Amino acid sequence: MERGESRVLDSVSIDIQRQEVLGIVGESGSGKSMFASALLDAIVNPGQLSGSITYHPSADEAVDLLNVSTEELKQLRWEEISMVFQGAMSSFNPTMQIRGHFEETLKAHDYDVDGGLERAHELLSDLYLEPERILDSYPHELSGGMRQRALIALSLVLEPRVLVMDEPTAALDLLMQQSIINLLSELKEKHDLTLVFITHDLPLVAELCDRVAVLYAFDFVEVGPTEDLIDGAGHPYTRALLNATPNLNAPPDEMRPIEGSAPDPVAVPDGCSYHPRCDLATEECIEQSLPYYDMGDGHAVACHHREQAVDEIPLSHLETNDASKAVTESTLKTTAQTSSGDANVDNESEPVISVDDVSIHFEEETGVFDLFKDPQTVHAVDGVSFDIEENDVIALVGESGCGKTTLGKSVIGLQRPTEGNIRYRGQDIWDAKDRKGEIEIPFKQIRRSLQIIHQDPGSSLNPNKKVISSLSLPLKKYRPDLSREERQNHIYGMLETVGMSPPDDYAGRYPHQLSGGETQRVALVRALLMNPHVILADEAISALDVSLRVDMMDLFLDLQDTFNTSYVFISHDLSNARYLAEMAGGRIAVMYLGQIVEIGPPEQIIHNPQHPYTKALRWATPDLNSDGDSDLPLRSVDIPDPVNPPSGCRFHTRCPEARETCKTDSPELIGEGNGEAHQAACYRVDESHEYWDGEPISEAEDAPEMNS
Numbered sequence: 001m002e003r004g005e006s007r008v009l010d011s012v013s014i015d016i017q018r019q020e021v022l023g024i025v026g027e028s029g030s031g032k033s034m035f036a037s038a039l040l041d042a043i044v045n046p047g048q049l050s051g052s053i054t055y056h057p058s059a060d061e062a063v064d065l066l067n068v069s070t071e072e073l074k075q076l077r078w079e080e081i082s083m084v085f086q087g088a089m090s091s092f093n094p095t096m097q098i099r100g101h102f103e104e105t106l107k108a109h110d111y112d113v114d115g116g117l118e119r120a121h122e123l124l125s126d127l128y129l130e131p132e133r134i135l136d137s138y139p140h141e142l143s144g145g146m147r148q149r150a151l152i153a154l155s156l157v158l159e160p161r162v163l164v165m166d167e168p169t170a171a172l173d174l175l176m177q178q179s180i181i182n183l184l185s186e187l188k189e190k191h192d193l194t195l196v197f198i199t200h201d202l203p204l205v206a207e208l209c210d211r212v213a214v215l216y217a218f219d220f221v222e223v224g225p226t227e228d229l230i231d232g233a234g235h236p237y238t239r240a241l242l243n244a245t246p247n248l249n250a251p252p253d254e255m256r257p258i259e260g261s262a263p264d265p266v267a268v269p270d271g272c273s274y275h276p277r278c279d280l281a282t283e284e285c286i287e288q289s290l291p292y293y294d295m296g297d298g299h300a301v302a303c304h305h306r307e308q309a310v311d312e313i314p315l316s317h318l319e320t321n322d323a324s325k326a327v328t329e330s331t332l333k334t335t336a337q338t339s340s341g342d343a344n345v346d347n348e349s350e351p352v353i354s355v356d357d358v359s360i361h362f363e364e365e366t367g368v369f370d371l372f373k374d375p376q377t378v379h380a381v382d383g384v385s386f387d388i389e390e391n392d393v394i395a396l397v398g399e400s401g402c403g404k405t406t407l408g409k410s411v412i413g414l415q416r417p418t419e420g421n422i423r424y425r426g427q428d429i430w431d432a433k434d435r436k437g438e439i440e441i442p443f444k445q446i447r448r449s450l451q452i453i454h455q456d457p458g459s460s461l462n463p464n465k466k467v468i469s470s471l472s473l474p475l476k477k478y479r480p481d482l483s484r485e486e487r488q489n490h491i492y493g494m495l496e497t498v499g500m501s502p503p504d505d506y507a508g509r510y511p512h513q514l515s516g517g518e519t520q521r522v523a524l525v526r527a528l529l530m531n532p533h534v535i536l537a538d539e540a541i542s543a544l545d546v547s548l549r550v551d552m553m554d555l556f557l558d559l560q561d562t563f564n565t566s567y568v569f570i571s572h573d574l575s576n577a578r579y580l581a582e583m584a585g586g587r588i589a590v591m592y593l594g595q596i597v598e599i600g601p602p603e604q605i606i607h608n609p610q611h612p613y614t615k616a617l618r619w620a621t622p623d624l625n626s627d628g629d630s631d632l633p634l635r636s637v638d639i640p641d642p643v644n645p646p647s648g649c650r651f652h653t654r655c656p657e658a659r660e661t662c663k664t665d666s667p668e669l670i671g672e673g674n675g676e677a678h679q680a681a682c683y684r685v686d687e688s689h690e691y692w693d694g695e696p697i698s699e700a701e702d703a704p705e706m707n708s
Contacts, residue, residue, distance in 0.1 A: 023205030026215030203622030217273035224299030234306035257551030358420035393586025395577035457523035600678030
């Protein structure tokens, strides 16, 4: 390439055993997706694939994938080795129904279409989908989870023996992610599959995979049985990756980001490629190439100091012993005893933001053929109330479509509520916007004090402007008194504050010249330039590597101490929400179909959840110390349509604990154990409620319609 030869896979060697699940993990840019493409000889230009890839259809057969004809390769793909790509939406033709994709695939491989569609029905049913409904839908008419499951069914319709999956659950909610992991285990047994599961999420491989291979700097640094590697990793990088993974059982203050960054594929260091980031590195790590050392039972590691690494780099997820459990129990008692007031931070001063009984409804857009139909109303948010104090953190968690982002945007004045009020330091935001009544705080000041960091910061930065130009714009608008030199110095100082040094180098770059973590830091600087009192961080770390998430959240916390900023942190990952909220002394609010169903201190939410939906999210959160519990705590996988939310408790159609009263009555948030800092909207919290005298709802009764 222009900068030189870029080795994005560098002399990689590995065997994949028949009918095993092999997990491939590593940071972004480590070569995971390239490895997946190589398995199907699908490297695109200008990539050049060399070496050998041998496929064994049976014990006495061998096929060299790099030395077969185009027609033979076409037959091998999908029929023998199939692949599920990361983005299900981009894998489907948006103008073709799902049925058409199945028919096209079957015809291209000369399969019986009718027989193939029968198999498609079976696969879709196995994946908890209604076959006819799915087959007659266009891709955009399905939720993300439905599209991903339809893609898995499509990849299996030709009965392949090997299924390669590249980040198949990366964009999915916890519950859907966990459901698909469980389904993959069942499909593997039912169809005798060999699975190659590629992810950057270590807890996922802990639950699914038989073996794990860790990629770093374009080669495998450690391979071994999952349990051996998770609990006894020998490579310093693997141990650092495990310690950088937010998980619900490890103490948050023992989670550590990995210092430094992965090497450039054009300039990979000699010797051990990890040595610039490794505290254990010695001269031999720099000068010598590394062989694989046998650690027993098929566990191999490329590290001279593997035994020293085990002794000197303790694994935080193994610290969940009796002592730490005792600490957790003590913490639960303390938070329960000190709970007072309402479900907000105990602070006598006026809240920064007050959200009072806010509802937000949208009318769905109608198409050309819907001119004579009444528009349907989406109930995005319904009757939500809470306060945000000084230096506060409230983490909103829940599935996609539950209203997290809509509520978050309303908090910072970007979305007008249909009903209810939102006040900034006592001033109604929308009265100030409309100049209605007596205005104590002008809207311009409110707008400056409430900022946002978008989920994809790269798309929120102008690709044609350098970083310094993008950061200068808000200063020019809100600080016209600053000279050009003063603006520049202020921006350089902020870039250094967030760890982007030398600042003049980063300021002169375009967005495409930044990594994901660097782009996120620029977005954070842009928000902080306004000295805001509240920042909405909308899935601000979901696109980052596991190794970078703790680092970014630590930066949020450091800047909170410096600038006295409060955060509304939106995430579908309970581990991330727990880390940030607990380290900041904040709260977690669990949302379901537009309503907050539980709110309270992180330790209470995680270790003493009261609402069945919170318990389901807790169950669905991947855990490095998985106990193998795979019983789905839901009556239905898919979330109901927000256009027509269920009556009574909105969760009753999926709740395994639902009783007759849940179908008709909507519970309010009440304090668990008479405490009020931890509240849940569930009748089970009240031991004297008539709920306990009612009949449980049967499994087949009151099944929700699928979301579309």
